[in-house]
Amino acid sequence: MSEFTLIAPIAGWAMPLTEVADPAFAQGMVGQGLAIEPTGDTLHSPCDGQVLTIHAARHAITLCDANGVELLMHIGIDSVALGRDGFTALVAPGDRVKTGDPLIRFDLDLLVMRAQAATTPIIVAGDGVTIVERFTDRLVAVGDPLMRLLVETSGDTTTASGERHSRDVTVALDHGLHARPAGRIVAALRALDASANLRTGEHTASAASSIALLGLGLSHGSAVTIDAEGPDAAVALDAIAAVLTTPEANAAPPPPVARPVVTLPDGAIAGVCAAPGLALGTARWLRRARPVPLASTGxxxxxxxxxxxxxxxxxxxxxxxxxxxxxxxxxxxxxxxxxxxxxxxxxxxxxxxxxxxxxxxxxxxxxxxxxxxxxxxxxxxxxxxxxxxxxxxxxxxxxGTSDAMPSLAAGTILLAGDLLPSHFAALDAASIAGIALVRGGPTAHVAILSAGAGIPMVVALRNALEDVADDTPMLLDGDAGYVLASPSADVITAARATIDRRTAAEARARALGDAAVTTTDGTAIAVQANCGSAADAATAQAAGADGCGLLRTEFLFLDRATAPDRAEQRCAYAAVMSALPGKPVTIRLLDVGGDKPAPYLDLPAEENPALGLRGVRVSLARPDVLDAQLTAILSLPDLAHARIMVPMVASADELAAVRAALTRLAPGTHIQLGAMIETPAAAIGADLIARHADFLSIGSNDLAQYTLAADRGNASVAAMLDGLHPAVLRLIAETCTRAGSTPVSVCGGLAADPLAAPILIGLGVRTLSVPPGRIAATKALVTAHALFALRTHAQQALALASAAEVRALARRFAEENAA
CATH class of the missing domain: 1.10.274.10 (PtsI, HPr-binding domain)
Structure with missing residues (x-):
């Protein structure tokens, strides 16, 4: 440990940071330190050190002393807007300076007149640095003591504070640098002590700004240079490069499956479906008023x-x-x-x-x-x-104005040029039957909100919608993507019948609530939820879920620079279990690799990552990560209701290795351990895996991908990927048969498909794990059928030749058994 004192770099009144008229400094977001309201016009060095950076506007400078203590001195608040006016740099980056050496001279009168304030924050940063004493609330002269610091020294007096690294990379992201990878870059940099920029052509963007990164317009194959500076520059460079050069083919939703051409009614206005559903109502235009700025008062x-x-x-x-x-x-x-x-x-x-x-x-x-x-x-x-x-x-x-939303009558079809998320949130959703927009897109946030609220929406209707007047009767079809003004009586009657049928089915589903459900002949089927957070679990509990059949733990591990520690993991898992009190929670071990990279795990680049180091293979290759996660789970207070699920198991040996790790970490403690069946090998070898497992859970998305050799992220083959293909169904049947007395669930997307769920139950699946929003509907579906009928239906499906034939059979079965 070493202790030294920084001197006042400028004459003036020393004050706490909390008194600075800028929340970034006052709230400590920039760092710890104090500030000086200057009476002098020259900034001096408060210690011996090296100049790291001088801002282009010359109003801010960073230094580093021999112990690695970094200092930021920022002359004035909002002084960057002066654009160098009144500032003269007396040193350059890389210069060595002594205590008291002049650094920047400035025009104090100009600063007072044109900046928000002349207040000059002095910020201290660096590993192991503690401010022992601040000499504030007093006048100081240059050279007076200002802050007393305590620094943990390692004996290494070299400093990497000025390290600078650059790397040229080619963007490998299939969809270019879009919002998700931009957010990952920002998140990774936020956790590091480094600054970074991306350069392409004449354009440069800060890696700390997702908006700036998106503005670069980087597409697949774009050449870009990464510049990083600071103590963690090398780590930052690796993290940013990993995001840019790791393909994420599955990051975007798969392209829509081709549908039969819809014949629109005469007079219909065609648009794009943004939220599904059918609505009848009365048109009402929402004309938004944009804020009208006033003249500047200074x-x-x-x-x-x-x-x-x-x-x-x-x-x-x-x-x-x-x-x-x-x-x-x-x-x-x-x-x-x-x-x-x-x-x-x-x-x-x-x-x-x-x-x-x-x-x-x-x-x-x-x-x-x-x-x-x-x-x-x-x-x-x-x-x-x-x-x-x-x-x-x-x-x-x-x-001091507002964009208040109008009161709406029940059954309103809301018409607007466009709709912003805040406006949607301010609307009375209960009064809105549907939304039709002149502009907009199907993946905009307001479309996501509308779908989540169960309000059908059609967008991109263009100028033709402008001809619809207020109070016009209207049909909105969010499934086919059109609106029809003044529909005929026959159209209204048919639409009303469909809406009433759907409403009744939803009411029956909600009425089931938290009750356990059985088929009509008494076979119990558990309906659990797929969750990614405690909020998801709370939603599932409110929907009546029988537990959590899949807790995705990778949400803790992705989009960050370091792995979560045991305490953080335990807290997250415990929060999910608290949201589902007394119900089973199946915690899937870390499932990364392939389409879910975690740069800090240093996984090798792979030509075919879907067939490489992913799922349980990562955990077994990194026993430290596996042990940390298992220890976090084993320390949960309600261990009796916790279950562990191992992803991407291809052989019994892999599950046995995880069981051995559990025994080593907690001898004599039993916790249910299960395997995910996601490969043909696991399905055919289910009897071997079941010897080491308390349960099996079928991940139908990956099982379909590996069975049909069709990559979900490859647009040219994605339409082939259907879990109702007879080959996939036969592997599910084999799993259920070979598992014997070991229970089998399905936690993939197939479980939530209303056409697939009856077939799965008929094949022997006894637990369906679905998104929280599908809990009630899935429970209602279970109670509508007898097991013997589902078994016959499933056997008929296994005898068909294609997914299309199975879906046709499933639709016919649903229609024949509709209430």
């Missing part, structure tokens, strides 16, 4: 107004994002947008140039939205609406 007042508006919206978004479900996720994404440093910096620059606060935020978000709309990737383009939404919310907060 840069100082407008900066303050901008910060107040941002803070108000931040608080509201925090509340919006604290709930459950898809809406919470959307508003969490909006919080990330609002926290983006490039957005704030650009808005401040506009204020400094003479814009009012409201005009600045609107123009900034409009510009950034235009960049996204120019993308060839529809999913990126549709995120532009989120930027506009955030900008309008901040502008309304600044102006």
């Amino acid at each position: 840069a100082v007042a407008e900066r303050a107004a901008l910060y107040r508006g941002i803070a108000a919206v931040e608080a509201q978004l925090a509340a919006d994002a604290s709930g459950h479900g898809q809406a919470a996720g959307v508003f969490a994404a909006h919080r990330e947008i609002l926290a983006d440093p490039t957005l704030r910096t650009a808005a401040i620059a506009r204020v400094q140039a003479g814009d009012s606060a409201a005009a600045a935020i609107l123009a900034t978000t409009d510009d950034q939205a235009a960049t996204l709309r120019a993308s060839a990737d529809a999913r990126i383009a549709e995120r532009a609406d989120d930027l506009v939404d955030v900008g309008e919310r901040v502008a309304h907060a600044i102006l």
Whole structure:
């Protein structure tokens, strides 16, 4: 340990950071330290060290001393907007400086007039650095003691603080640099002590800004240079390169399966289905009023107004994002947008140039939205609406206005040019039968919210929708993707019958609640939920789930720079179990590799990752990761209801190895251990695996992929991938037969398919694990059939030649048995 004192680098009043008029400094987001309200005009070095960086605007400088302590000195608040005016750098990056050496000279009068404040934060960073004492609330002169530091020293006086690394890579992402990998880059960098940029052509973007990264428009095959600087520069470089160079073919939804051509009724307006369902109602236009900015009252007042508006919206978004479900996720994404440093910096620059606060935020978000709309990737383009939404919310907060939603009569078909997520959240969803938009896209956040609320939506109806007047009777078909104004009596009658039938089925499903269900002849079938979080588990509990049949633990391991420790894992698993009290929770061991890379595991690049190191193979190759996860599970308070499921088991030896690890870690403790059946080898060898297993669970998605040799992420063969193919069904039948008395469940997508579930039960499956939203409907389906009828149905399916024939049989069975 060593102790030393930093001197005051500038004359003035020393004050705590909490008194700085900038939340980033006042709340400690930038780091620890203090600030000085300057009376002098020269910034000096507070210690011996080396200059690391000088900002292009010359208002900020970073230093590093011999112990690895890093210092940031930021002259003024929002002084970057001065654009070098009044600042003169007296040193350059790489220079060695002594205590008291002058670093930057500045025009104090200009700073006071044009910046938000002249306050100069002094920030301390570095491993093992503790501020023992701050000399604040006093006048200081250059050279006076300012902060006393305690530093843990390792004996190595070399420093990597100034390390700089660059690497040229080619983007291997199938869909280019879109929102998901951009978010992974930002998340990875956030956990590291490094800064990084991406360069392509004449364009550069900070790796700390997902908006800036998306604006680069990087596509598959694009050449890009990664520049990283700081103590963790090498790690940052590897993490960013791993994201850019690892194909993620399965990251996007598979292309839609071809459907029969739909013949539209005469007079129908064709659009694009964004949320399924059928609706009858009365048209009502929503004409939104965009905020109208006022003239600037001066840069100082407008900066303050901008910060107040941002803070108000931040608080509201925090509340919006604290709930459950898809809406919470959307508003969490909006919080990330609002926290983006490039957005704030650009808005401040506009204020400094003479814009009012409201005009600045609107123009900034409009510009950034235009960049996204120019993308060839529809999913990126549709995120532009989120930027506009955030900008309008901040502008309304600044102006003290609101974009209040009108009251709507029950049965309204809402018509709009477009709809933003915040507007959707403010609507009375119970009054809306359907939504029709002139613009919009099927993957926009508002479409996701509409589908989650069960409101049919059709988008991209274009100008033809403008001809529909308020109060016009309307049919909206979210399944076929069209709207029909003033439908005939026959059309209305047929649509009403379909809606009534669906409504009755949903009511019966909800009425089942938490009750256990059986077939009509008394065979118990458990309906459990696939979960990825405690919020999912809470939703499943409310829907009446019999437990969790699949807890995906990889959500803890992905999109981060280091693996979660045992305490973090235990806390996450315990939260899920608390949300499903007294019910079984099946915790799947880490399932990464293939389409789910975790860069910090240092998995090798593979030509065919789907057939490489993934699933249980990763855990067995990294016993430290396996032991940490097993220990976290074994320390759960309600161990009697916890079950462990091993992914991608291909042989009995793999499951036996995990069983041996459990025995080694907790001798004499028994916890149910099961295997996922996801390969033909596992299905045919189910009897061998069952000798070591308490249960088997079929992952139908991967089983279909490996059986049919059709990659889910390959658009040219994805349409072939159907779990109802007779070959897949025969392997499921073999699994159930060979498992003997070992229970078999299905946790893949096939379990939630209403055409497939009756066949699965007929083949011998006794637990179906489905998304929380399908719990009630699946329970209702179970209670509608006798087991002997399902067995006959399943045997008929096994005798067919194709998935299409099986689906035709399943549809006919459903129609014949409809209530």
